Amino acid sequence: MTGKDMLSESLKGRCLFAIPKKGRLYEKCLELLAGADIQFTRSHRLDVALVRNHNVALIFLPAADIPRFVGEGNVDLAITGQDMVAEADMGSLVDEVLPLGFGKCKLQVQAPEDGPIKTVEDLVGRKVVTSFEIVAGKYFAKLDVQHGRVGKDEPPSQGRGGKGTEIEYIGGSVEAACALGLADGIVDLVESGDTMRAAGLRAIATILQSEAVLIKSTRAAPENQSVIDLITQRIAGVIAANRYVLCNYNMPRAKLAHATSITPGRRAATITPLDDPEWCAVSAMVVKSTIAETMDRLQAAGASDILVIGLTNCRV
């Protein structure tokens, strides 16, 4: 048996789960897999790893290729960016199951800070360079029609070469395109804005917001459904544990209604009587990013002994 035959034999019957092989999302994906107790060893130079404790194989792929593999049913489950899902344009073949709360960024139209392009309308009929040619193409095709450069029923390609906005693909370093005289504007990802500012660009429109997302193939094999559900639940648990904290405090019984309006919990706050009949203990999950403000409000409302406990995992 050749190495290739052995590999495809070992993948048989397993749920295939694709993960970005490098880049911005890679480390976070590994953390997520560890939190969900998906055990594997990635061998050097091999983009496939068999999971020891589930009937799953991990396939490490470029983030941009992942939605196509999912849409075509070559893999059952995957993590990539929502921007990549939009760009792959697989429609309903790719099911976005769960946003993951990391890899947050925006796909923005950008133009030179000190130039004449102030709005996207100024870019209509000019040249835009991007790695997101499908998303940017659709965005400018609409503008071309709105501005009468291309007829409503005319295919966008006929608008090129003078009439419509010209969209040109480049694979990387998109931010350099305007300075190099390649483009009048670009469409690229922005998070902190450091890359954009360093290249002397400013954002003039946001096409989409993106974060990492768990996606599922609508062509996934039915026999893999139970393991897909199990992994989805485990990942959802890890994500929720990162998103929430448990807030415990003591509250005078008379002010309980006000307190539970501040911390309603997910379903309801847990109220426990204390030895002192005037007081009770409250326990509720609170969105982590709002906890400081929640504690301020609880204290002002008369709460005492406010304790905040981090979660390592949960099912909610």
Ligand SMILES: Nc1ncnc2c1ncn2[C@@H]1O[C@H](COP(=O)(O)OP(=O)(O)OP(=O)(O)O)[C@@H](O)[C@H]1O
């Ligand atoms: N600056 C950023 N901040 C947060 N998330 C980002 C940022 N840039 C990209 N992403 C997200 O990470 C995904 C992968 O981007 P990344 O640049 O790591 O790609 P890659 O596969 O390593 O490709 P390459 O390195 O060839 O550009 C993007 O699709 C996007 O969802």
Ligand SMILES: O=P(O)(O)OC[C@H]1O[C@H](OP(=O)(O)OP(=O)(O)O)[C@H](O)[C@@H]1O
């Ligand atoms: O707003 P910022 O925080 O500066 O992030 C934006 C940059 O991040 C991404 O590139 P990345 O650094 O991943 O490298 P790449 O160009 O090789 O994809 C993206 O393509 C931008 O260039």
